[in-house]
Amino acid sequence: MFETVLVANRGEIAVRVIRTLRSMGVRSVAVYSDADADARHVREADTAVRIGPAAASESYLSVERLLAAAARTGAQAVHPGYGFLAENAGFARACEEAGLVFIGPGAGAISLMGDKIRAKETVKAAGVPVVPGSSGSGLTDGQLADAARGIGMPVLLKPSAGGGGKGMRLVRDAERLAEEIAAARREARASFGDDTLLVERWIDRPRHIEIQVLADGHGGVVHLGERECSLQRRHQKIIEEAPSVLLDEGTRAAMGEAAVQAARSCGYRGAGTVEFIVPGDDPSSYYFMEMNTRLQVEHPVTELVTGLDLVEWQLRVAAGERLGFAQEDVRLTGHAVEARICAEDPARGFLPSGGTVLRLREPRGEGVRTDSGLSEGTEVGSLYDPMLSKVIAYGPDRATALRRLRAALAETVTLGVQTNAGFLRRLLAHPAVVAGDLDTGLVEREADGLVPDGVPAEVYAAAALLRHASLAPAGASGWADPFDAADGWRLGGVRAWTAHHLRVAGHDPVTVRVRSTPDGGTELLLPGHDTPLRGSAGPVDEHRFTCALNGVTRTFAALPDGTWLGRDGDAWHVRDHDPVAASLNRAARSGADSLTAPMPGTVTVVKVAVGDEVVAGQSLLVVEAMKMEHVISAPHAGTVTELDVAPGTTVAMDQVLAVLAPAETAVETPAEAAVETPAESPAGSPAEKETA
Template sequence: MPLFETVLVANRGEIACRVIRTLRALGIRSVAVYSDADAGARHVLEADQAVRIGPAAAALSYLNIEAIIAACKATGADAVHPGYGFLSENQAFARALEEAGLVFIGPRVHALNVMGDKIRSKNHVSGFDVPVVPGIAESGLTDEDLIEAAGQVGYPLLIKPSAGGGGKGMHAVERAEDLSESLKTARRVAASAFGDDTLFLERLIRTPRHIEVQVLADSYGNVIHLGERECSLQRRHQKVIEEAPSALLDEATRARIGEAACNAARSVDYVGAGTVEFLVSDDAPDEFFFMEMNTRLQVEHPVTEMVTGVDLVEWQVRIAAGEKLTLAQDDVVLTGHAVEARVYAEDAEAGFLPSAGTVVDLAEPQGEGIRVDSALLPGLEISPTYDPMLSKVIAWAPSRSEALDRLNSALARTRIAGLRTNVEYLRLLINDDDVRAGRLDTTMIERKLPHLAFRTASDAEIAAAAVVLAGHSTGGGAASPWHSRDGWRIGGVHAATPVQLQVGNTSPQTVFLTRDGARSVVALNDNRYEVDWLVDGEGNGTGRAVVDGVTLDARFAPNGSTLWLTDAGWSQPVRMLSREEVLQTQLASIARTDGAADPEVRSPMPGTVITVNVADGDSVAEGQVLVSVEAMKMEHQLTATVSGTVAITLSPGDLVSANQVVARIHPVPSGEAEDPAAGTVPTEQEEPQS
């Protein structure tokens, strides 16, 4: 049976690149779609043809069903691969493709309908020999209904939205008196994120492990599983590290959970690749409970491919084209161990705030047992518009410990300069003693994070960076005094030039620069460093400094004022403050007493204003939420730093840059009463991973 001639990939980033790779191997012509923000993206360059489908906003491009179908017709596509996220589980999209005579490389609408609703899916599979978590899951339950039923469910319990996923809107409740407020918050988040505020309750499983099973099913009733994946290392219900197989399960439990997953797939006549997710208590590893079925490919599918040798995207395409599975359950053999780390554009030290910027230097690892699924390119601009995942680094080895070692080495060889990433954090995580021992659960990261020791730039590195930045700011050419070797000094023999540097997330610090013959001399924290500096004569944004026998290669961001230091997965921006910034800092310090809060409220990240909770001139209390900003599918709420009168001019939809002042507060004079209407600070919410 012939496969398709042309397949359109209705997605972006690393998943689009990964699907295009298999299409090319199968000899199928690929079509990419892109928004204005992705015109120079890697998936656009790798496809055989690319079609613009709209502006940057996903709702006007990647979620625009009409635009995608029009692109199919314009390019002669036979089928559409949806990737994951976006429209991959959208029933309306699947129906629209069918009506247009296009093949959806995914399950049938019936499976999307049943499994797309957590309440419906849980009630459905319970009748097909699939164990479910005790709880109450019915449509149309009010808060009063849920509060009344909570006693039978038992505490602690978990509030879950019926629509959506990725942990958004989920709330653990330990005590009955906290349930009412938690339900209100969960409904608000669910309505905002999914357009559906239906909630249900489940018993909270202590020390839970998240284990999922990969299934494949064809149109002829054949269903197999390809083993399980351990996905317990999560932060805010978002997976960070995944591995296959799980170190927890024995062969008997592996067979039982695999059969339960197949039963779930059979219950909806599933077709294609899918994943059935289970909760397993670490205290009772032979017990497992159905959570949900993801009716699509998963971010973490490469670890299954690495241990089985099966290309899941290839089988998605073959099954959608009408082929039968040639694999039987007995043909599936798990060989060795694979571990995947998700590389995100985020600042782990600053509470995992999203990071944006331009990739000015890039190195991705290669070698035996190493696979990288990536969307990165040198010069690529990472905007705050989409999901923060940049790439995935996957390592395979004969044993789990060897796979973790290989992954650690591969992450150490990963260099991404131009924006903050979580690579250093990933290395710290996989080298934790409990992780190495396989003692995992879904709450581990929250417990471990406060104790992780992130690297900081050394004084010698800061000194070298100061010299490179100073040279770059003067032009860096042969005529530059910083390039001169005649013994020139700023301000004469005894004078030194103070330079204010912002290093990473630390407070600005002052260094003093002079020249001593061929070398620059830097005074910092009562230490003296002699630095040799060489500038790249090609003017491509690089610099090199030698201090204490260590060579520092540096790469500038496009604005020329920020220098990026990288080493073994660690990266750090160093910026020389302008005179205006130094003056503003000094004036702000004078304007308030020592230890007082800054009356200026700044956005910690670039993004889009989602809500404005106050009006210009309102009285606000310290801690009251003023503005919500969204970037890379994370919502961050900015609160009043002091009580007083707020000055604000923002509106929903406005774009803000990192460190931009979004509000100013005229503090309440000493002795006056504060506004009693202080608002509580809702917790930061994160969008599910695409």
Template sequence: MQRFDTVLVANRGEIAVRVIRTLRRLGIRSVAVYSDADRSARHVAEADTAVHIGPRAATESYLSIDRILDAAKRTGAQAIHPGYGFLAENSAFATACADAGVVFIGPPASAIDSMGDKIRAKQTVSAAGVPVVPGRSEPGMTDDEIHRAAVDAGFPVLLKPSAGGGGKGMRAVHEESALDEAIASARREARASFGDDTLFVERYVSRPRHIEVQVLADQHGNVVHLGERECSLQRRHQKIIEEAPSALLDAGTRERIGRSAVDAARSVGYVGAGTVEFIVSADRPDEFFFMEMNTRLQVEHPVTELVTAAGGERGIDLVEQQVRVAQGEPLLWAQGELRIEGHAVEARVYAEDPARGFLPTGGDVLDAHEPTGPGIRVDSGIWTGMRVGSDYDPMLAKVIAWAPTRSDALRRLDAALGETAVLGLHTNIAFLRSLVVHPEVVAGRLDTGLVERELETLVASGSGTPEEVHVAAALDRLIADEPAGPVVDPWDVPGGWRLGAPAPAVWRFEDVEVRIRGRADNAEVEVGGVVGPARAELRGDLLTVTYQGATRRYRVARADGVTWLAAGGHAWALHEHRLLADRDGAAGGSDGAVTSPMPGTVLVAEVSPGQQVRSGQTLFVVEAMKMEHTITAPVDGVVTEVNVRKGQSVGLDQPLAVVAAAQES
């Protein structure tokens, strides 16, 4: 047996941080690698040492076998853990590691090759007695052969590319008349995506559920499974929420599917941790079919770790087991010594905006808060101050909850997501909360199409900015402007005070105007003509606001004229504009200085000296970090100065124009 004292982690983000954590516990020195984009990343800071491996592009850094192996050589690493993604399922990398005398913490290259080709994989496991979906998977089938195979399998059928994954090139065909066009389309997409247009045909399983089994094998011929995971909550074939065990399977089916997973691993001489994926019809839960094998650690492995028990303890560290197997150690348990205790559910936190079609987002993380508590685990790659770009996968973290029962685990996960906050960019946290509490999810009635069917409702529940959030943002800005200590001179108070009558401080966030009289700890707030009391207190980044009889707590951060507030899993970015106030508390009464709320570039300048404008009229549009902000006239009046032009760069609070308020007749 070989003992590792240094292991290089050939990955980034939350999985790199997670692997480094286990290596530290085992007393093994960890080596991180990083690109130009990740110089200040969390995995770099947490590793014992770090090596720069190239520019931002993954092809020149994290996917460069030569640069990874050079980093291992320079740091004296005896082994490389690939995490998942990048080079984790690259047989050429596994072979190159062996040639360089470095242990690849994963399966043999032969096993990666066998399972990497879906047609070959189906043939291999079928020969071992593992059930496969009815259809045909001979390599090199012509269009006519695929057509006949589809008719023989019975409609509906699924056309699938032999290479690649992620749903690219897949086509569901429900009747023969649509088959030939679907074959042509699937071939085109597979060829464009993977450089290989080989297709195979499977019967389409109605109301499919995605269930996978975790396996673990050593170098001595021992193979065990650690139960199954339910991964049916997906969007565009991307998993969103995973759980263990599945609510669908009974004890008998659970035992049979576990044995089949072990047989599949044995059929290719598997070594290490891997996952065998099955498809199960929600209408026939006792019938399962092999889909594919992932020859690496899975993103959702924490739910298995939290529910698997051996001896008197619950919780098995799969990364630790990968390291021990790679060192040549035998497995610690026989199948009969392993059991499942309780239930675990995981949610993936992505830098994406559900309200904009789940487009990836980015920006500087102004503040990040991760939940804690009984049964809660967070695997995260984020920290305050880091920059989230578009160079790599947008997954930021995973929030996982364990409890004795499934219903309690779902409740714990919902509460934990409510405590999770990322300020500075939009995420899918509110969407995840909506999904976790969806009645079909709570009841365990899952299938891979559920998210798409309910998408409009799930997205709508997390959209919009409540009135109380606008009020909270205005109170936060008032606190920031208030002088510290007792007020000696009323002219020092920025709340609009003047001799003879109180005047409000006025802010506009988006299209909502908030007027506040008094100090934040004893204020009178007006929104939409309705006046009421409010008070706020800021301690650190926690803003406590009492308004309309309710007390709410927000995490708050500010940057470039934007106030970020987060509560209950929601996060709001409010572009602020401070207005002046007249004697009667209405906007106007003096000249209105128009300033830029953030550094950026003037895209639109729809104003000239001498122009008559009305309050709220668009004057400028400033763009920064692909975000546009509209700047409006603070008062009715006449533009007396214009200080910038279209295309000009401007700084934070730079004067753009001045509007002289219209005089009352």
């Protein structure tokens, strides 16, 4: 066994690998960019080496710097995790040439299976059924479009060199092929450095089922059962489970054998996954999609139902050991389900989010496991993948595992960074999910119903009540000047309302009015309510408090920065809102629309210039963050009067990118009006008071 292993990755997978290395008595070496200098994986490793600036291309993707770090620390092997260079044949070959053991398959297998076109041809020759699609590599845009029309719409465009849903495009309209091919090539080039595409027939309402394989260097190959990965959004898995409720023992054995044959066809070694697309109405008809030549994000569910540590077996196989068991020794016991916690905002169309983790509580307990790279103080930016952690639940049956996972997500707190935890909890309670009636389009069809329409009234009430309490004067020796009290009292009249102007990111600003009542209570006037509501906020204890509004009580976690999180996993960033500044800004724009960045990221494409006339729906700019593109389109016909960015510009969320004047009012914007909206008041500043 190795004495020292360098982990060429970051975040939760680096922490996960380090945990097994420690249990095996193997010294771990972490690497980090400037952005990760204080990251959890750095602190948990036995030693750590800086490998460059924040940009992944100059740090985590630099083969030269990773090899130098391995040499400097005396590492004998490199574990690539997943993402970055995990499926890079050149990196595996460079490790071998440097005298390092690459903990994964050989470069030949990575190269073969990493090219989806060659992979399909190889496994097809081994008798594994494949999805109908284009043949040959290096197809031009025109050849891809012709192949798509020949297959028949709808079709799926896929990068040949990558995985994880990056660059995949479902095209139902042949008229959109040229635009979608161009977009898929851009994403593929940005994610994998290779824009080669293939096209496959799209199977409506399919299920995504994958088989975990494990192979040693002595000819031993076994499969460890399947994982159901059909709950996806934009071709990205968000919930995985093992085993699948769809398969019977016969189909499971047949798919497992097909996966073993696929692994043998490329001389595979180590842990890998063979992915199949399965028609939901005919599980016996399954098709090979691709093979992931690395550890999968969802490997914990397989570990929980088999009792095997896959990272440990990766190490043992890489060190030359034989598998210590045969196929008949593999048993699947119980059920496990995993949820991926990502930095994204469901209420804003799942756009990437960011920020500082101000408070963190990750679930533990009976049957619950959390794999995470987070700690309080972690900065979540737009440079790396948005996945932050994984919460996994195990039980003797599927119903128990689902129940435990829903409860665990309800207790997950990641204050300061918006996540999808609440959305996942609601998804796991959806009747189709509970029944196991899944397909890869379910999440997209049901997403709108799983995202709350607005901010709950209790959120605004809690924010207003705590802001109101902050207005109380701080008197000396327990005495306070009664004329400084913000209770709305006035001589010979009804108590006055105090107005608190609040705004939640992604929602229109609101005004909540608060006043004290003669009996010592508190009343609130909330938007949409014609009569006052009775409300109260409990004392803040460890940043947790309760808000009661007309008999409905909700528990929150909170911090002074204006971040609020309810028990269902949803977070809100409540800030003071200045209606005067907003009014002035609208007037300054002279009726024009400010096109703002929907997420923090980098502008990659600018298709217009100042003075250009555009039509409604026309693509104007592209913003990229966390390996995801977002197209900024014209909301209406008009003229571009301002353009504040260029390709390569780094932008913050809600930053103005351009200004578009409607066609009927398309005039040049005065120079003095081109000033951005004044920054909002810091959360916690005194709220504006109405005069009596």
